[in-house]
Amino acid sequence: MKLVRHAYDSGIRYFDTSISFTYSDSQAIIGKAVQDVRDNVFITTKVDFWDISKPDGRFTKVPRGEAIRQVEMNLKELESDYIDAILIHGTPGVEQMTVEQCMEVHGELVKARDKGLVRFVGFSAHHYFDKALALISTNEFDLCMLAYGYLPRGNSRLFSPRTTELRNACLAKADDLQMGIVAMKVLGAGMLGGSGKKELEGLPSAAIRYVLQDERVHMLTIGMRTPVEVEANIKTLVGDTNYTNEDRALLASVSAAVLSDENVKKMSVE
Numbered sequence: 001m002k003l004v005r006h007a008y009d010s011g012i013r014y015f016d017t018s019i020s021f022t023y024s025d026s027q028a029i030i031g032k033a034v035q036d037v038r039d040n041v042f043i044t045t046k047v048d049f050w051d052i053s054k055p056d057g058r059f060t061k062v063p064r065g066e067a068i069r070q071v072e073m074n075l076k077e078l079e080s081d082y083i084d085a086i087l088i089h090g091t092p093g094v095e096q097m098t099v100e101q102c103m104e105v106h107g108e109l110v111k112a113r114d115k116g117l118v119r120f121v122g123f124s125a126h127h128y129f130d131k132a133l134a135l136i137s138t139n140e141f142d143l144c145m146l147a148y149g150y151l152p153r154g155n156s157r158l159f160s161p162r163t164t165e166l167r168n169a170c171l172a173k174a175d176d177l178q179m180g181i182v183a184m185k186v187l188g189a190g191m192l193g194g195s196g197k198k199e200l201e202g203l204p205s206a207a208i209r210y211v212l213q214d215e216r217v218h219m220l221t222i223g224m225r226t227p228v229e230v231e232a233n234i235k236t237l238v239g240d241t242n243y244t245n246e247d248r249a250l251l252a253s254v255s256a257a258v259l260s261d262e263n264v265k266k267m268s269v270e
Ligand SMILES: NC(=O)c1ccc[n+]([C@@H]2O[C@H](COP(=O)([O-])OP(=O)(O)OC[C@H]3O[C@@H](n4cnc5c(N)ncnc54)[C@H](OP(=O)(O)O)[C@@H]3O)[C@@H](O)[C@H]2O)c1
Pocket: 016, 017, 087, 089, 090, 091, 124, 125, 145, 149, 184, 185, 186, 187, 188, 189, 190, 191, 192, 193, 194, 195, 204, 221, 222, 223, 224, 225, 226, 228, 229, 230, 232, 233
């Protein structure tokens, strides 16, 4: 809670959380930390679809009313009477669902928007960008959160050139439709954090500036664990954000090393 409040006091106004078990009690922590300044912050949270009885988590039928039930649970955990943006979670969620199932959930979320419980409806995607492109193309979503960083990676997978191409098509279409675009994996889920090495201290800011070059992106959601990371990232954002030749060279050499690491090589490519 202290870190969230520290982030707020340092100027951060966008907070990302989820109902998903992978986010632990982050909703309650964020909700409490910003309760007295609720209208000054933008909170994104998610609904999450995962059929635990199936090995691949796929739903044959998405339970009716489940999205609304989760919106209500999110509101309770956040101790708020509204959510700024609600996303259909990428994984588990969009990855395991068909486009038609996502649109059924979308229909429920729109009802929540009509009731004033949520302001904007979106979805997130790690690597299933063919589905993401279909969802964007419906022009029914307000925003999308896409894996977009220097390292071609989503959650547990690296991108093939085709996946990067599809992700870029998502960006172009979402921009064309004037949707909100949020980038995740900006620091390669920590792989571009620099691991505390002195010679790599410029790495996180180079990775942030890489994504900032793209003016179609409205928001960067960056995971931060310590006040030092919060301060360093704010310094990058308020400083000169031009992507430099030094940034380019540093990212090229580090990502070549990261991608040739034996553990990274074991990640599946899609
Ligand atoms: N919608 C979705 O499906 C979805 C999926 C994934 C993530 N997200 C959201 O996106 C957020 C970011 O997650 P991500 O996976 O995209 O990771 P990321 O932002 O690419 O990387 C985050 C990690 O980078 C490191 N870091 C951040 N600032 C740093 C700095 N200044 N110096 C050194 N290291 C720094 C931290 O690593 P250490 O922990 O090692 O310090 C941090 O945990 C999550 O918290 C979540 O809210 C959403």
